[in-house]
Amino acid sequence: MKLQYVLILIVVALFTGCSTLAGKNSTDTSSSExxxxxxxxxxxxxxxxxxGAGAILSQAxxxxxxxxxxxISKAMxxxxxxxxxxxKNDGMTDKLGGMASSLNSGNESAGGLGALAGSFSKLGLSPxxxxxxxxxxxxxxxxxxGSSVSGLLQSAFQ
Numbered sequence: 001m002k003l004q005y006v007l008i009l010i011v012v013a014l015f016t017g018c019s020t021l022a023g024k025n026s027t028d029t030s031s032s033e034x035x036x037x038x039x040x041x042x043x044x045x046x047x048x049x050x051x052g053a054g055a056i057l058s059q060a061x062x063x064x065x066x067x068x069x070x071x072i073s074k075a076m077x078x079x080x081x082x083x084x085x086x087x088k089n090d091g092m093t094d095k096l097g098g099m100a101s102s103l104n105s106g107n108e109s110a111g112g113l114g115a116l117a118g119s120f121s122k123l124g125l126s127p128x129x130x131x132x133x134x135x136x137x138x139x140x141x142x143x144x145x146g147s148s149v150s151g152l153l154q155s156a157f158q
Contacts, residue, residue, distance in 0.1 A: 075145025
């Protein structure tokens with residue numbers, strides 16, 4: 001009988017330990033300086049901040065050359081974790097983002113941010129929030145890698 005209790009305790013301890021470790025990976029991005037800055041300045045949740053920053057960095061990954069994107073990733077080590085946390089868009093969400101982008105074609109920066117509309121919508125954020133996220137993300141990129149890194153990031157949205 002005592003052996004059964006010991007085995008149960010061991011299984012529970014292992015399960016709890018694995019759950020804690022799995023949770024640790026997800027908090028790596030939510031405890032980053034960038035996510036903290038977004039939550040404090042914009043009043044969004046950790047999930048929204050992580051997903052929104054990830055959507056911005058994911059867009060940059062799609063638009064920039066691998067060499068330029070690598071410079072951003074090197075300066076901001078949490079980049080890949082954030083990209084993985086970005087909402088995945090389906091075909092319809094991509095089309096809506098594209099329509100928003102084309103509506104803003106007179107303003108290059110707004111047009112580039114329009115492509116984020118679907119991702120931000122999936123996070124429960126308005127498409128306009130992308131415009132509020134961007135300066136904070138750029139400021140963070142500048143603090144980590146200088147104006148060359150923030151300039152690269154900004155160029156993905158022009």
